[in-house]
Amino acid sequence: MRIDRLSTGQALTQNGCGMQMATASPLAGAWIDAYDGHHPIVDVGCAYGLAVKEAAARSVPVLAIDCCEEHLEAVRHTCAGLPSFEGARFGRLPDDLSLPAASASSILVAEVLHFLNGPQCDRALAALHATLVPGGLLFVTAQSVEGFLKVVFPDGNAEARRVRDGVAKRAAAGERWPGTYVMESEDVDLEQIYSGVLRESVGAHLPPEALRAATPKYEVVHTAQHLRAGAERAGLIVVSAVETSHPGYPDGADVVQLVARRPL
Numbered sequence: 001m002r003i004d005r006l007s008t009g010q011a012l013t014q015n016g017c018g019m020q021m022a023t024a025s026p027l028a029g030a031w032i033d034a035y036d037g038h039h040p041i042v043d044v045g046c047a048y049g050l051a052v053k054e055a056a057a058r059s060v061p062v063l064a065i066d067c068c069e070e071h072l073e074a075v076r077h078t079c080a081g082l083p084s085f086e087g088a089r090f091g092r093l094p095d096d097l098s099l100p101a102a103s104a105s106s107i108l109v110a111e112v113l114h115f116l117n118g119p120q121c122d123r124a125l126a127a128l129h130a131t132l133v134p135g136g137l138l139f140v141t142a143q144s145v146e147g148f149l150k151v152v153f154p155d156g157n158a159e160a161r162r163v164r165d166g167v168a169k170r171a172a173a174g175e176r177w178p179g180t181y182v183m184e185s186e187d188v189d190l191e192q193i194y195s196g197v198l199r200e201s202v203g204a205h206l207p208p209e210a211l212r213a214a215t216p217k218y219e220v221v222h223t224a225q226h227l228r229a230g231a232e233r234a235g236l237i238v239v240s241a242v243e244t245s246h247p248g249y250p251d252g253a254d255v256v257q258l259v260a261r262r263p264l
């Protein structure tokens with residue numbers, strides 16, 4: 001299998017899901033620390049296993065989940081021989097996570113929720129809640145509205161304003177996931193973003209077809225406020241929901257970071 005990398009370290013996915021970031025989620029350290037000593041920690045949407053490897057290197061029992069068999073094969077190869085690696089298994093949010101209820105002490109979902117629509121995000125959070133042991137912790141990072149706009153319209157121009165206003169209007173109308181605006185707006189063309197913006201900058205050395213193959217077909221962007229509300233609807237206790245930068249994005253873009261706990 002060929003893994004194409006940007007010059008800034010991100011690795012293109014095999015299944016039209018953008019890229020594995022250059023560094024693990026800023027929440028990866030806390031995700032590993034949340035191991036309860038009994039139940040494994042789980043990385044959902046592990047791609048090539050960047051965060052899984054960090055956990056296994058610290059001898060924490062870790063299970064890798066992804067919806068792409070090629071990614072899982074790569075993780076098995078990378079983590080073979082690491083004693084606390086508990087395997088790489090197929091699973092797909094929201095309805096096919098294929099993990100027993102109350103089986104994980106800590107779950108990481110990094111840069112995955114933006115491939116789900118609003119109702120799927122609600123079901124995903126409910127499924128993650130059910131998979132955690134009581135008291136277990138969920139760590140989510142996902143692309144934010146402002147982070148997305150910074151990449152797509154770096155000059156903060158009129159199109160960026162239109163997208164921002166579109167999201168704000170949907171939020172004001174009470175939509176649960178107003179970032180779905182991005183997929184329904186004619187102001188955003190994901191193919192153009194990946195094949196244009198990325199190729200001209202950090203992906204200049206890559207064949208255009210590799211970037212095109214990794215281009216997501218769907219991308220919802222999030223706000224801390226709406227991700228917090230989604231987690232609370234799923235019955236989780238939100239520990240924190242903030243927007244900060246992710247150094248592993250090509251431009252260190254802002255992401256929403258959510259930490260939430262399953263009640264005891």
Ligand SMILES: C[S@@+](CC[C@H](N)C(=O)[O-])C[C@H]1O[C@@H](n2cnc3c(N)ncnc32)[C@H](O)[C@@H]1O
Binds near residue numbers: 015046048
């Ligand atoms: C953008 S990559 C992020 C990879 C990694 N978590 C990181 O932080 O760099 C998204 C990953 O999530 C996986 N994925 C996408 N949709 C998924 C779903 N519905 N359920 C499980 N995994 C999914 C993709 O196959 C891909 O490996």
